[in-house]
Amino acid sequence: METYGKILLMAMPVFLVLVLFEKWYGWRKGNDTVQTMDMISSLTSGITNVTKDVLGLSIAIISYQWLVNKVALVHIESIVWVYIIAFIALDFMGYWAHRLNHVYNIFWNNHLVHHSSEEFNLACALRQSISEIVKLFVIFLLPAALLGIPAKVIAIVAPIQLFAQFWYHTRHIGKMGWLEKVIVTPSHHRVHHAINKEYLDKNFAQIFIVWDKWFGTYQEELANVPPVYGITRPVRTWNPVKINFQHIWLLVQDAWRARYWKDKLRIWFMPTGWRPADVAEKYPVFKIEDPYHFEKYNPPASAWLKAWSWFQLSAILFFISYFFASIAAINQLNNAAIYLYGLFIFLSVYALTELMDRNPMAVFWELLKNSFGIYLFISQGDWFGIGRQWPFTTYIILVYLGVSTFITGWLAFKNKQEDRLRVQLAV
Template sequence: MEQYGKILLIAMPAFLALVLFEKWWGWRKGKDTVRPMDMISSLSSGITNSTKDVLGLSIAIITYGWLVDHVAIVHVRSTVWVYIIAFFALDLAGYLTHRIDHEINFFWNSHIIHHSSEDFNLACALRQNISIFIRVFTVFLLPAALLGVPSQVIAVVAPLHLFAQFWYHTEHIGRMGFLEKIIVTPSHHRVHHAINKEYLDKNYGQIFIFWDKWFGTFQEELPGVKPVYGITRPVQTWNPIKINFQHMALMMKDAWRTRSVKDKLRVWFMPTGWRPEDVAEKYPVYKIEDVYAFDKYETKTSTALLTCVWIQISILLLFVSYFFGHVAQIKAPGIFFYGAFVFLYVYSFTELMDGNSYAWVWEMLKAVFGIGLILYNGDWFGTNQYSPLINFVLIGYFVLSFVSFLYFSFWEERDLSTQPV
């Protein structure tokens, strides 16, 4: 956890800089693909995902170390070739896992967050799940385990493999010549994120595109078919925590409501989107039928509200940076209280972004929780080593933030209610 936190301290500002650069580039070129609220929602999703990872809130039924110990035929030495083998093995495992996420109802819940943005940009690459608590597909690393690739090598290569999937989430890079035949390019991934019938559930590759070509899931970007992004059952919220569990909630309701015992079991393992016939008829769910005739999710936004939200995400990044840099010092159970605070923070201000009238209640809970942590610990998780004044600054922030939420919930909301979306 400590080592991963240090990696994220380097990765986070780099990703943020690239996201903001893409926003500037789009503005400069007259093709802005980044809506502010959508971008902030994506950033907040990345924060919840990385916080969950640092906390280690998931377990593997079969660990890679166990596989190596029990199935290795040989044990390759740690040379450059071992790292190359590990990279290919991770990519094949990524393709298979990605495909299952798309094609089986239960597993789609863990991936829906990544496709929930109705834009396609670098920020949406940061939309990653917090809903996986049990990892079941370590077995897909069997090729590496058979060769005895050490666990330490997988641990080094895995973050690099993940970060290498960031760059191709953009509309600003066109076709890339011969590279289109080898690696996943922005063109390939635009197809993957599209909900056009020509593109749906294609191009599952993460780094190499030849897996899709070999296994029959490849689709090139067609000149006359502009990709339309999102999911066919729109999430209709900026709140990444809600998005992470929307599909699961629907499946649970469907399993409860259907009269068929068989369907109560089938709903989890049928193709993504399948619902029992009796439930679908009685409890219909909106689904986009014409991808060229639907409105993207948007909320009423004033300059003051947008400024407030930018301030909130900026301060959250400071909180998270401190957390990632001091995980070893904070230790358990403090890290879990800190993680809970981060999640409450995200839930609160994304509810404000959605225009929910009770967002101030969540902000009040955040303020009480934050101030309570300071009073209980005597400072903010060791900040007295830098300056005792930090405690007063943070308490002042909590109070002012709560007051601002009251303003947007009870005063500016009335002004905005007369404005068109």
């Protein structure tokens, strides 16, 4: 937990700088592919995901170490070749886990958030799931387990393999010659994120594109078919917490409403998007039929709202940076301290993105977040020990918690006035 937090503390600034550089580069070239509110939504999604991971809020039904203990035929020492084999094994597992996430209703919820952006840029690479509580796909590491590759090797290689998937989420790099035959490139991954019928459910590989070519899921990016990004049942929100549970909530509702028990049970394991006929007729859900003619989600955002969203994002990044840097010390305060801190981060993201969605309830969530923050402060006499390192920071945090609610309330009121005026002008 502490080690992973330290890794993330070093990785986060790198990702943020690259995301901002892509926006600057696109602006400079007259091809800005990074929409501000979409980017903030992506960044907050990444924040919720890494917070969940650091808190250890997931369960592996089968651990890799258990698999090694039960099936290993040989045991290879930790030499260079072991790390290479582990990297390939992880990529093989990643291909099949990724493919299953796209194929079955119940697993799509774990992956939908990554495809939820209607843009394609480095920021959307950070949209990762918080809804994957139970990890099922360790079984695909069976080849590595048979070779007895140590669990510590997998633990080292896994973050490297994950971070190596970041760079190809961009529209600014074209086709890359002979590399297209070996590794996943931006061109390959643009296909994967597209909702054009030519591109749906193609190119599942994470590092080596050969898996798609071997298992029949490869599709080249076509010059006459520009990719259109997103998902066919658009999420229509910037809130990453809502996005993470939209699909599973629809499945629960459909299972409840279905007339036949057969449909109530099989809906979970049917192909992604399948709904019982009686439910689909009575409770239709909007689906994009023509990817070239639909309105992207982009609610109005004033300069004030954008500026405040940037400020709130910066505040969240400050809080999470301190969390990752001090997780061992925070954990020593009491058994629940890190989870209380994690809850504050989630409330912060929820309140901010509700305001970005122009939802009047954003005021409630902001008030709840700040009240909870003040409670944490009073109950500890400090903000998780930060006063011992930087005494004046405690006063800054208290002022922030006090002022934030009023500014959010003012912006929510301003949003409501703008929306009312917009309706009047439309009439």
